Amino acid sequence: MQIDILTLFPKMFSGPFDESIIRRAQDKGLVDIKIHDLREYGEGERRSVDDRPYGGGVGMILRVDIIDKALSALVTNHKSPNTKVVLxxxxxxxxxxxxxxxLSRIKHLILIAGHYEGVDTRVHEHLxxxxxxxxxxxxxxxxxxxxxxxxxxVRLLHGVLEKPEATTSESFSPITNHQSPVTTLEFPQYTRPEVYRGWKVPKVLLSGNHKEIEKWRKSESLKKTKKVRPDLIPDP
Ligand SMILES: C[S@@+](CC[C@H](N)C(=O)[O-])C[C@H]1O[C@@H](n2cnc3c(N)ncnc32)[C@H](O)[C@@H]1O
Structure with a gap:
């Protein structure tokens, strides 16, 4: 997958993409992330990219022509099904x-980061x-x-996580409840020590009974979702 990011602040991206799983995904060649400075497409001596809003108001608006120029440099036909431009x-x-x-099924993703008061609405409408x-x-x-x-x-791309099942049994993955799939939050997780300051790990998780553990996880998952995010559970 290729991800191109258009921004006025490219330096903000060093750090988050240089560590951990996203770094490894790039090193393994699973994703190619490129950061592009919108200022390079700016006009005049000051490489201006924005202007005051028509009709008045506060702040500066990123210009449609500047963003169009930047996009044209990245793709000749960005409407191809394998390329998606996202603002x-x-x-x-x-x-x-x-x-x-x-989005993880797209081959080429272009992300546009706005700034200041926002982006000329013709970008939303046409680009x-x-x-x-x-x-x-x-x-x-x-x-x-x-x-x-x-x-x-990126973490959803094939080969990025060592255990791909991690992405199918986590929060917002569907589980089957009474035959119909529901989107739930992840079940509670624990690790050593077994008891800490009197706080105990639920007995069922220490039982070795995989069927019971599965049952408990599903029920806790539903319980937590109903409590914290009832909006995820459809009305019966
Ligand atoms: C200060 S904001 C502009 C807010 C805009 N005037 C409005 O009322 O919606 C500047 C930029 O931050 C980004 N931004 C701010 N909030 C965002 C959000 N919740 N999700 C995605 N982008 C956001 C957008 O790219 C936006 O162009």
Missing amino acids: LDATGKKFTQKVAKD VDEIISIGDYVLTGGEIPAMVVTDAV
Whole structure:
């Protein structure tokens, strides 16, 4: 997979992509992540990329022509089914595990990080395939959202995690409950010591009875989801 990220702040990406699983995925050649400085497509001596909003208002808006130029340098035909251009924006559809799974099937992902007051709406309307928000809050820029999307997508790529089943039995994976699949949060997990300050590991997990452990995990998973995220459980 190839991931290109367009940003005004390329230095923000050193660190998160240089460590741990994402680093190893790049080293193994499973993903090629490139960070592009939007400023390179800016105009004039100051490499200007933004301007004041028409109609007045606070802040600066990233220009549509600058983003178009940057995209054209990356792809000649970005509408091909194997390439997806995504704008990170608080007005987009919410990023979920399902969206991450869908994006992990794309060969070439281009992420655009906005900044300041946002991006000219003609980018939303004409230049991107999808607009994604990572949650109902406003951040200073699309860099952290681009990192969030990249991280969630890359760990789903074949070969990135040593044990691929890790991605099928974790939070937001469907489990079957009374024949129908429900999306749940992960069951509680414990490791040594068996007792710490009087806090005990549930007996069933020490029993060695795999059937009972499975049953307990499923029921705890449902219990936790109903308590913390009832919105995930469909009405009967
Ligand atoms: C300060 S924000 C602009 C907020 C915009 N004026 C609004 O009201 O929606 C600057 C940039 O941060 C990014 N951003 C902020 N919040 C985001 C979120 N929840 N999800 C994805 N991107 C976000 C976008 O790229 C946006 O262009």
